[in-house]
Amino acid sequence: MKIQGQKLLFLFFFLAFIMGYAQVKVSGRVAFKNKGISEVNVTLKDTYDGATTDGQGNFSFETSEKGSHILTFTHPKYETVEKSIVIENQSVAVNADLKEQISEIDAVVVSAGSIEASDKKRATALLTPIDIYTTAGADGQISSALNYLPGVQKVGESGGLFIRGGTGTESRIFMDGSLINNYFSNSIPGIAGRDQFNTSLFKGNIFSSGGYSALYGQALSGVLMLESVDLPDQSSYDIGISPIFLSAGFQKLGAKKDYSFGASVGYSILSLMQKALNFNTNFIDAPHGLNGDLNFRVKTKSGGFFKYYGMYNSNTMGVRSESLEPEYDFGLVRLKGKNTYHNLSFRQKFGKYLLNVGGSYSYNESDLNFSTETQERESDRTKLLTDGNYINFKAVLERKINKISAVRGGFELNNTNEKLNFEEVQKNYKDLISSAFVETDLGFSNALSAKIGVRAEHSSFLGKSNIAPRFALAYRLARDWTTSLAYGLFYQNPESKYINGPAELGFQNSQHFVFQVQRSSEGRSLRLEAFYKKYDQLIKTFNVIPGKEQNQQIQTALNNDGYGYAKGLELFWRDNKKTFKNIDYWVTYSFLDSKRDFLNYPVSLKPNFAAEHTLSAVVKRFIPEWKMGVNLSYTYAKGRPYYDIASTFDNGKAINYTRNEGRLKDYNALNFSINYLPNLGKKDAKAFTVLVLSVSNVLGSKNVYGYNFSVDGSRSSAVVPPVNTFVFVGAFISFGVDKTEDAINNNL
Template sequence: MKALFISLSLLFTCSSIFGQTVITGKISDQKGVGISGANVFIKGTYDGVSSDENGNFRFETTETGNQTVTFQALGFKVQEKETICSGQPMTFQITLSESIQVLTAVTITAGAMEASDVKKAVVLKPVDIVTTSGAMGDITAALLTLPGTSTVGNDGRLFVRGGDASETSIFIDGLQVGNAYGSTATNVPTRNRFSPNLFKGSFFSTGGYSAEYGQALSSALALNTLDMPLRNQGDLSIMSLGGGYTQTLVGKRNALTASGNYYNLAPYQSLISQKFDWEKSPVSWDTEVSLKQKWGKAGFIKAYAHTEGSLMAIWQAVPGEAGRGNRVQINNRYSYGNLSFRQVEKNDWSFYGGLAYSHNRDAVNLNYEPIRQINQVGHAKLVAVKDFSSQLSLKNGVEWYLKAYSEELVDDKLRRNIFDNQLIYFVEADYYFSNKLIFRGGLRNGYSTIAKQYWLDPRASLAYKINDQGQFSIAAGRFHQLPDEKLRVLQNNLKNAEASHYIFNYFIVSNNRTLRAEAFYKTYENLATYSGTDRAPVNISQEGSGYARGADVFYRDKKTFRNTDFWVTYSFINSKRKYSTYKTKVQPSFAPEHNGSVVVKHFISSLKSQLGTSWSWNSGYTFNDPNLSGEMQSKTKAYSDLSFSWSYLPRPNMILHIACSNILGRNNVFGYTYASQPDETGAFSRIPEGQGATRMLFAGLFITLSKDKNANQLNNL
């Protein structure tokens, strides 16, 4: 019996010994360097070990039969090997490939400034826009504190890197917006039509942008609307210029927001002295409706409609002539709507796109002669994105544009119009060589039915990340844009103007500090030139050309000073072009050589207040003085505007906001209007083009009505 027990014990011991499998090996990266701390284990068991400092490992397992050995390390793709454990020793030589991590991988930054909830490199969020003093809640005015832009105070639109405002296209949820700025008279600044409260983020490109965006020689501004609001709430606005109300209703899978606003500048302008000679101060109203609907498991649909109307009448003095001058009345009606969707499908496919349409009608009365201008823009878009791996993503898109414009002398019953269809296809690929190196290449091609022209635009970007020391990016591309419809209606066969962009960028975000520096060079060809005036062009041709080159720096800091957020911007732009009525290559009036801004926001918790100030400056605007030889040979004094704002929360659901622009009362001049003929002394008299009022004052009380008594209008931004 004792002998039997000994025999069974020996048999059990031997089977245990011979049933153990010894697993050894080494784990290396793609360069052959051993990976320390990598985990090696039998899948579904506790058997495993971590690699040593040289990447070597050794462990034993009693598992038998078919098994899966897993190899994993932080920052690398997991690798698995199928094997049979039979008691025989096994050795593995494993090479792990680097995994692409969204939060740590390099991103394309050349020419691009993004602000959204999913981007770590945020530049300006909507809350930044509404709290920037001097911007007065205008999206465009806030963007003018960013690098690459120029402040043109008597216009109000976006001028980017030596380009005219018409060279910037604006998109909402990927769909183009026609006539994104309110209609106004010459030398009376306008505003963006849309409230920053609509948007969750933006992509503002100063050049070298994606093949997804076209018909813009200088810049693309893509605004993305909010997905789902946080709660049911009503927002009441009482302002020195008017008032409005917004109601938001939120369900489990859908949401509805509706708003209405009314503005009348007459009471304000009766209190604040105006340099403009108003017959009727601007009056406007707007309404909008926004619908959000979750679709299936991973889809989303948005519908948005905006309509507005405005009326103004102004007398504008004519140099060398007595009296009030020319009378300009503008009655504007504008509507914009879009329907957009996005859908994530199986096998790493995703789709997005939609439809958009805008209609702008200006009933202009020039010295009591009625003129009607109608501009229509339609846009349809469908994009498919396929992620083939964590390294490669491919985007394909098709677009159709409708561009229609008509103008009519009502009394004479004379009318001319233009109707153009543009068909577009674009393709773009992102390839991550590693977490440190990404390449983006794309092609955009299109065809215009009225110009009878086909074009092809190649674009490419490359970015390299230097560990935690920031990253470098380069970008190059070609861009086309058809001339303004007001020129094309006079001469239908005008072709595309062309620009080429070359950009070098350095970008770093660290510890709530952002530094962005960029150098650029841009060339222009086939720009439209003509004789006469901008209002009455004749002899239109496309003999214009030019260039813009320079550099800009942006620094933002939320860390150095407690409860303080500030940013500093400087841009140098050297631009010359033969364009419009210019006969030679000259520095255009809308491209000051030096531009700068400083924005500071400081929160004082004990006072429940945020104090803000901003200073914008440029080196002056060129203008043409017919009393001197040459062209665009004169320059105004430097432009400067120091603004202040105060936001106070008397209650959590109530915001009192007060702002004042140009608090120092500087008399900024943007240029001069000269008489068409010399006076008896042989000199051309002139009138300065300046600000309508030395300062702009704004006061607003914003009240949120909700079950959540701590909710206010900033919560959704």
């Protein structure tokens, strides 16, 4: 037995020796662009033999296999490579060069000048509906929430988006690709109009403050592209109650979840708040209005989508203010406005092609009455009547080249028909702007991509055409760091309100240069952006005063001799619950240097709507145990310049000159809001309720937006907010839908 055991042990060692002697070493290096790649799995196909590359891309393993085999190299970020090898009795050396795996998730995206919020970009998403509703001071309005992002100026006395030294009319807002011509409600001079569209209507947006896509035009400064929701998660009924408005609506989802329809109606009036708060503005007719909307959405069997949205809004207000003219005690302005908007869109995939077709119709009517008042009587009213019909149609066909490259093209028609009647000025402005565009996204690798486009337009009113090239490039510097560069040429027609007589006019234009460095990681985002804008062919105007007693000036376009520039730096930092538990905050700083010689400016001046320094901060804290969200926001802006510009004739030549000028006090506003969810956590709750308390300008800062001057320039009055501190209390109730998880996940 002992001898037998010795034989078995000898046989065991002999076989081990033979097997060890038969092992062959396979080694090599795996690289991408001559740089070694770590963590690459190197495997002898259909065996268990293999290894993983080290930090320099080297690998080595031993195998007892013989003959012809396949060696595979796999890594999630690179394309799999297979190499044929022959294993005999000598070591085998194999090197491999990998190609980058193109991925929609990993690919760098051009982002210079733009901020995107959508389901696909949740990590750095901004301005989702939840963001807007929970931003103190935004009042649930998209345009107000934009004031807390880089590049946007808060100009409280006028409606519109003031972007990087541009006027409020130099930006455009689109819904599902179609132009919205009446996004803001009608208002009177010195009081900004409000958003007319419900924030919850939209599921995402792209805000571009420069260098935007060739698919959009007629905007010298920037665009906001809103994307409406597709189908709701389930049917629901909603009620909103507050001292200033009542609203109700519903959304009905089909049983097969392939269609939905809904409607809402609301009425608002400010008279109760006038009694509770100390208003700066003397409203003789408290602002009030009626609004309603309809929508339907249909998903076709082939995956296409039809969407319709229609809106109607009417509003009325009247204001009395002390007259600047010595012969009158008060000046009165009354407004009756109404407008409607309809949007129909369709998208459908046809193999490798995606078709997007959309159209919109807008109607806007504004009836402004100006009069003066003494102790004895009110003067006869002077009316400024305006109404406009606007039709927009756009078709875009897109074809995917690969996962991160695509080409798209299409055309757009924008028809305008406006009428104006004010004293001796009467006009009917008509224009058809025809546009064609083509654009391509080029993904060279996951680290390098470009967007190249060109847009051509023709204006029937101007009788002229233009061609506008656009270009953008993005490169990944490191894992979380990217840089982007954008350039574009942008054209815009002169505003129709200045076209009150014959003049040889052309397109206004601006050139954008944008450079951005961004760091994005889970829950954190840092953006540094520098920009330069050059304006050419801006219109110059001359002031005409139809009636001295009304002190209402009409500016009439003379030529396109205006010019200007805007340059600056912007910083944006957001930390979404990464550093502090349940705390989401962001900070924005913008520096702006801008000058213009346009409209009635006598020389090149800093625009009266552009602040040199702007700082804002937003903080949101969700307290689950209290079922409550607490939100703060703060805005500071360096005082803007103001001017009193008059006009005269010298030897038959129109001359504009400055009589009074200065700088406003710095703007400050601290805002506060609380959202309380009494149904939070109650799974059997039949209704979901949100109670809201919001206080704008908590500290009561007496901000000034500008000054009005008398006809001779000897007297002035400040343009101030209607109220220094505004308090809002409201309740929003949804029946038939449980939003508990949404509230927890989104920190409502």
